Amino acid sequence: MNVVLALVGSKWKPTILWRLAEGDHRFAELRRSVGAVSEKVLAEQLRELERDGLVSRTEYDGFPRRVEYRLTGAGRELDAMLEPVGEWGHRFAASPQPQAAGAGGA
Amino acid sequence: MNVVLALVGSKWKPTILWRLAEGDHRFAELRRSVGAVSEKVLAEQLRELERDGLVSRTEYDGFPRRVEYRLTGAGRELDAMLEPVGEWGHRFAASPQPQAAGAGGA
Numbered sequence: 001m002n003v004v005l006a007l008v009g010s011k012w013k014p015t016i017l018w019r020l021a022e023g024d025h026r027f028a029e030l031r032r033s034v035g036a037v038s039e040k041v042l043a044e045q046l047r048e049l050e051r052d053g054l055v056s057r058t059e060y061d062g063f064p065r066r067v068e069y070r071l072t073g074a075g076r077e078l079d080a081m082l083e084p085v086g087e088w089g090h091r092f093a094a095s096p097q098p099q100a101a102g103a104g105g106a
Numbered sequence: 107m108n109v110v111l112a113l114v115g116s117k118w119k120p121t122i123l124w125r126l127a128e129g130d131h132r133f134a135e136l137r138r139s140v141g142a143v144s145e146k147v148l149a150e151q152l153r154e155l156e157r158d159g160l161v162s163r164t165e166y167d168g169f170p171r172r173v174e175y176r177l178t179g180a181g182r183e184l185d186a187m188l189e190p191v192g193e194w195g196h197r198f199a200a201s202p203q204p205q206a207a208g209a210g211g212a
Contacts, residue, residue: 001120001188003195009115014107074198081191082107088187089109092180 007052008078012037012045014086017071017079020055024070054078113158114184118143118151120192123177123185126161130176160184 008014012034019025019033031042046069049055054075060066071079114120118140125131125139137148152175155161160181166172177185 001114001124001192001195002117003199004191005111005115005117005120007195007198008107009111011108011111014111018107074201078194078198081194085110085187085191086107088184089107089113092113092184093109095180 004078007054008082010045012041013049014082016042016045016049017054017075017082018086020069020071021076021079024068026066026068030069049075110184113160114188116151118147119155120188122148122151122155123160123181123188124192126175126177127182127185130174132172132174136175155181 008017015034016030019030022033025033027042027046030046031037031039034042037045046055046057050057053072055069056072058068058070060068114123121140122136125136128139131139133148133152136152137143137145140148143151152161152163156163159178161175162178164174164176166174
């Protein structure tokens with residue numbers, strides 16, 4: 001699990017993967033759809049995801065320059081695995097948590 | 107996914123869940139089976155896992171005092187969900203990563 005935590009264990013990366021799973025995005029589109037992330041942080045996270053082989057970046061010739069981000073096969077696999085975990089998290093967060101029992105067992 | 111990262115997104119918690127999924131553990135047993143974790147850090151992580159409703163702690167009467175840790179239902183569920191993600195991580199780490207493509211698409 002530590003490998004996956006190293007890959008996507010940050011605030012924005014799961015959301016970036018989730019958005020890119022919906023389709024290729026340009027930087028500005030991604031920034032709008034991910035939400036309150038700064039340009040600098042988003043660029044950094046994308047560089048790391050690209051370095052780690054989860055996202056690919058394609059630059060198109062022509063003017064103005066066009067750059068698109070998409071999930072690699074591994075990125076798509078990981079996103080698909082994390083989706084149910086994310087859903088579990090939402091259900092868990094919404095469910096009342098029992099007070100931690102602590103004293104005297106048989 | 108951020109809920110789950112908040113719950114278990116630390117170095118030791120996935121391993122603690124994994125070990126407790128094998129059976130109830132006393133503190134010393136858990137410390138041996140988790141590996142190079144300090145007593146202080148393990149106690150802290152267990153307190154957080156208990157607070158978050160993933161681990162329960164039972165203190166047995168008698169001398170010497172006996173304390174056991176076990177997964178709650180939610181802890182067992184989460185561990186079961188994370189297992190394939192952890193296995194994916196091992197496979198990913200073992201597989202050669204393509205050099206990030208970057209220039210000139212059609």
